[in-house]
Amino acid sequence: MHDYSLETTRVDGVAAMSYRKEPSFENGRVNMRGKRLGTRFTVMAISVLVPVCAAVGAFAIQSSSGRLQVEGLSNKGVLGRADVSNPRLAITAEEGADLAELEVRLDGNPVHTHQTDDRLILDTPSLAEGKHELTATSHSGLPFLDDISRTFTVDTTAPKLRLSPARATGPGAPVTVRGRVEDAGQVKVSIAGAPVPVGDDGTFSRRLEKPPARIEVAATDAAGNVTREHVNAVAPFPLTRAAHLTAIGWSSPEVRDPVLQLVKGKKLNAVELDIKDENGEVGYDSSVPLAREIGAVKNRYDAHKAIDTLHGMGARVIGRIVAFRDPILAQASHHQGKDHRLVQAPDGSPYDGGHYGTLSFTNFADPEVRQYNIALAAEAAKLGFDDILYDYVRRPDGKLSTMRFPGLGDQTPEKSIAEFVADTQRRIQPEGKHLGVSVFGIAATRPTEIAQDIPAIAQHADYIAPMVYPSHWAVGEYGVASPNASPYEIVNRSLADFAKQVKGTRATIVPWLQDFSLGIHYGPTEVAAQIRAAAGDGMNSFLLWNAGAMYQGAALTTLR
Missing domain, CATH: 2.60.40.10 (Immunoglobulins)
Incomplete structure (x- = not known):
């Protein structure tokens, strides 16, 4: 018995084959073996070159002439949306093989190919949904080059x-x-x-x-x-009817006691107490290092005692933090040469904040500024404040072209602000506290004017507190000829817009309402009209603002 080996030569361009006999003995028996000499050709792999799918798996085809491997397929032979977004197939062969010998078809149609080094690249057309068949056939017809075929399915429909x-x-x-x-x-x-x-x-x-x-x-x-x-x-937001008190106001019995009387009389069930105000002053004896370093801590009230007093009366305590309007931090940062903490003019100088003052607005995009406010929020949550309510969580109003925000990069101010709210929410949620964000009334329709994108912020806040004060609206807003003289109409129409903005998010609306006179006298009738307008939009919670903390109890109904 002899082994027969196939030898391939070419004569005038025509393949000629001959066999050479070689004896082989194994374990006392004679075996026949075919050994290929000369041209050695094996299809090694067909690769799906898709960046995101290389690790998904491999689908291999075995034949007597070699191994065909389709990478990027699951074991079920299915290509998804990512696989077919830019599919490229390539065939490789053993060294010395002539890749031009292969004819490749997809669903019976010839596929154009081009060779790069030792790879045959297939210019694959777009793959439609459904089943497909890929074949590779040798032109030479040599007996040891078997036809290769593989079926696969394209499924780009994501699960419901x-x-x-x-x-x-x-x-x-x-x-x-x-x-x-x-x-x-x-x-x-x-x-x-x-x-x-x-x-x-x-x-x-x-x-x-x-x-x-x-x-x-x-x-x-x-x-x-x-x-x-x-x-x-x-989480269901509790019914909240609150009035604003400054840190100095709480420290004064003449200012504080009338507000507490409204709580005792069940006209209010919450008090908003300033943690950090518009001047950058921190009202209690904070332990936040930066607050102490820059002289922001004023210790005007004992946070523990204030919280215990209000909780003892059955009232909730809302801690207000004026975030990015912060003259104390701005001035300290400028004097320390840390102007990256400031909103800047295009030339790098501190931004002129108009009626707010030159060194008034800090940079919402700066990590140190953000962390300072978040640290105060986290501390207040641990102290026992029920809510953290941000104010001035925005850029200065004015043309964006007149401002620079170091560190913002390619991000929009609106997205940066929303991310700041999200960062805060992650810090205080484990403490079981609510997070609110005060916003301008115009933010519902003009989010880029002050960088307050309501739907984006509402993804990360428990409530949005729009300042829909009638005196702050321009003539004709929401079709109201004189908003200040029409408290019901302007509040009802503007809050309806905010309700649409937060639909589908986690947030509810708790509006700021006007209990002060500006241009037109506001008495109990005007305040009560705003409360009814909010209730008409399904918003029974509210926050009352009066800078002097002089609230009109006659406008308030008794809570049951």
Whole structure:
């Protein structure tokens, strides 16, 4: 017995084959072996060159002439949206092989190819949904070059995911996320990054003891198509009827006691007490290092005693932080040569804040400025304030071209502000505290004028507090000829706009209402009209503003 080896030569361009006999003995037996000599040709791989899918898996085809490998396919031979976004197929062969020997077809149609080094690149057309067949055939017809064929499916449709509302008893409280997905047997689901089992009916759930502010739910099918949705842990916001008090006001019995009488008489059930005011002064004995370093701490009231007093009366305590209007931080930063903390003019000098003053606005994009305000919020939450309410969480009003914000980069001011709110929310939610954001009335329709994008902010706040003071609206706003003389109409129409802006988010609306006179005298009738207007929009909570803390109890109904 002999082994026969195939030798291939070319004569006048025509392949000629001959065999050479070689004896082979193994374990006393004679075996026949075919050994290829001369030209050695093997299809090594067909590769799907898709950047995002190389790690998904490999689909290999075995033949007597070699191995065809399709990378980027799952074991079920399915290509998803990412795979077909820019598909490129390539065939490689063993050293010395003539790649031009191959004829490649997709669904029976010839595929144009071009060779690069040792790779045959296929100029693959767009792949439609459904099944496809890829074949590679040798032109030479040599017996050891078998035809190769592989079928695969293109599926770019992402899974359909439906989520139920996630309700919590309060901020940071445990919550159960529930939902349903189609094609349960083919889809994997994760909640907050952790995989969860999916029932035969497609339902799934997961209880989160310490939920993040926004909970991501992802559904991934066999083709790698992903649907991502977010659900907010919605805690019911308590009915809140509050009045504003400055730190100095709380320290004065003449100012504080009339407000406490409204709480005792159940006309109010909350007090908004300044933590950091428009001057940059911190009202209590804060331990935040930067506040002490720049001389912001004024210690005008004992935070523990104030909170205990109000809680003892059954009232909630809202801590107001004036964020980016901060003259004390601005002046200290400028004197220290840290102008990156400031809003700047185009030439790098401190921005002229108009009636606010030159060194008045700090830079919302600066990490040190942001961290300073967040540190105050976190400290206040630990002290026992029920809410943290930001004010002046915006850029200065004026032309954007006249301002520079060091560190902002390519980001928009609106996005930076929303991210600041999100950073704060992550810090105070574990303390079980609500986060509110005071905004201009015009922000509902003109978000870029002061960098307050309401839908974006509402994703991370428990409530939005629009300052819809009738005296602050221009003539003709919302079709109201004289807003200041029409408190019901302007408040009702403007708040309806805010209700639309927060729909589908975690936030509710708690408006600031005007209890002061500016241009037109405001008595109990005008204040009560605003309260009725807000209630007409389904908003029964409100905050009253009077700089001197002189509130008109006659405008308020008794809470039950």
